[in-house]
Amino acid sequence: MAKNTQLFGKHIQRKSAELPWLFRFNVNGKTYSGSTLTTNRKEAEAFAKARKAEALDKARKNEMLGLDGRITFGQACELWWSEQGRHNVTDQSATVTWLRQQLGDNLLLQDIRASHVTRVREARRDTLAFDDRKVMDSTVNNTTARLRAILRHAHLHHDAPLAPIAWDKIMLALPEIDIRVLSVEEANALVAALRPDYRDVIAFALASAKRIEEILTLTWGQIDWTMAHPTMQLTTKGNKSMRDPLRAPELAILRRQLELQGGSPAKDARVFTFVATRTRTSTHGKNEIEHTRIKGKRYPIVYGSRSDHFDVAVKRAGLTDVTIHVLRHTAATWMLRAGVPIESVSRALNHSNIAVTLKYYAKVTAIEVGAAKDAIGDQVAAILQRANHQPLKLVAAQR
Numbered sequence: 001m002a003k004n005t006q007l008f009g010k011h012i013q014r015k016s017a018e019l020p021w022l023f024r025f026n027v028n029g030k031t032y033s034g035s036t037l038t039t040n041r042k043e044a045e046a047f048a049k050a051r052k053a054e055a056l057d058k059a060r061k062n063e064m065l066g067l068d069g070r071i072t073f074g075q076a077c078e079l080w081w082s083e084q085g086r087h088n089v090t091d092q093s094a095t096v097t098w099l100r101q102q103l104g105d106n107l108l109l110q111d112i113r114a115s116h117v118t119r120v121r122e123a124r125r126d127t128l129a130f131d132d133r134k135v136m137d138s139t140v141n142n143t144t145a146r147l148r149a150i151l152r153h154a155h156l157h158h159d160a161p162l163a164p165i166a167w168d169k170i171m172l173a174l175p176e177i178d179i180r181v182l183s184v185e186e187a188n189a190l191v192a193a194l195r196p197d198y199r200d201v202i203a204f205a206l207a208s209a210k211r212i213e214e215i216l217t218l219t220w221g222q223i224d225w226t227m228a229h230p231t232m233q234l235t236t237k238g239n240k241s242m243r244d245p246l247r248a249p250e251l252a253i254l255r256r257q258l259e260l261q262g263g264s265p266a267k268d269a270r271v272f273t274f275v276a277t278r279t280r281t282s283t284h285g286k287n288e289i290e291h292t293r294i295k296g297k298r299y300p301i302v303y304g305s306r307s308d309h310f311d312v313a314v315k316r317a318g319l320t321d322v323t324i325h326v327l328r329h330t331a332a333t334w335m336l337r338a339g340v341p342i343e344s345v346s347r348a349l350n351h352s353n354i355a356v357t358l359k360y361y362a363k364v365t366a367i368e369v370g371a372a373k374d375a376i377g378d379q380v381a382a383i384l385q386r387a388n389h390q391p392l393k394l395v396a397a398q399r
Helices: 041-064 073-083 093-103 114-125 137-158 184-193 196-208 212-216 248-260 303-316 326-337 342-348 354-388
Strands: 006-009 012-014 022-027 030-035 231-236 240-245 273-275 280-284 289-293 298-300
Touching: 012 041, 022 041, 030 041, 041 137, 073 093, 073 137, 093 114, 093 137, 114 137, 184 196, 184 303, 196 212, 196 248, 196 273, 196 303, 196 326, 212 231, 212 303, 326 342, 326 354, 342 354
Parallel strands: none
Antiparallel strands: 006 012, 012 022, 022 030, 231 240, 273 298, 280 289
């Protein structure tokens, strides 16, 4: 802070009445400072008080955990997993385990440099996917981004010092994304080729434009029928909570599923279920939990079984290059072609910002802009042609 800054309140100070208040305080020898973003003294003092309480709580938590700022990568992974990762919609435990194998648990976060991150990136590029092909560059970037998230979490929530790393320069440059979109005829063929008890979940994915993981984990407690316009509460990618309106096609599917489950399922019961075609006992998941299914009874649709039936239907419908995520691309593209503003489409997709939407659908919007220009192009050409065939009329300048 400048030497001429005057102190006007507890933990806050500013140069003049026109500028926002600045906060400044120390906790365990560490200085916290910045702008309160307000010119109101009481608001500024409340802001500084809240920030100091956060800093004290963080310091107490770090002391209880035995952390003195010298956090190892293994500790950072454990902290990220317990405080954030385990709550995410998608399971990232395998990625975290792989990162720990690459960097080692004993490497101090303050010693991690760009060279470490680059080495991890190249190791990820050399790994093989399930079909013995090298992983995609987007997968490499996702792993690199997970590493950055772990480091940032330790830095922001546990005061771990970090060396500056130019992450944007380490991330791989991805080619222009050419997304696969279903035509209406292809969508009809795909849904018709599905097992009847799997049609609703696929149709719901197409109607809602949500990620399949969000749909498969949807419970009846997340559906709010009491409002004038029913909604569903979703936990989206990045562990963000979003409330989405439900429209007629989605409501029709939900009411049908409600009826199939007896009309009053438990709040924690999954929305989308299937009928077991035979009685059998099997193991599921990495912990090999044993499940027994009885013929004729309904059970929640899980990711693996959904994938198997979807892939069979794709082949049966004679389609190619169609994954479950194509449904989301198709929904977004259909909305854009119907004239829905891209800001609204971005909100429907629950993207973190519109830049993410543009990354995938900029080409679609460019096509729509071109079509819009074509619609007026002939009129403009006719206006110009008429003007060129008429004598030039001079209008006297008015004084």
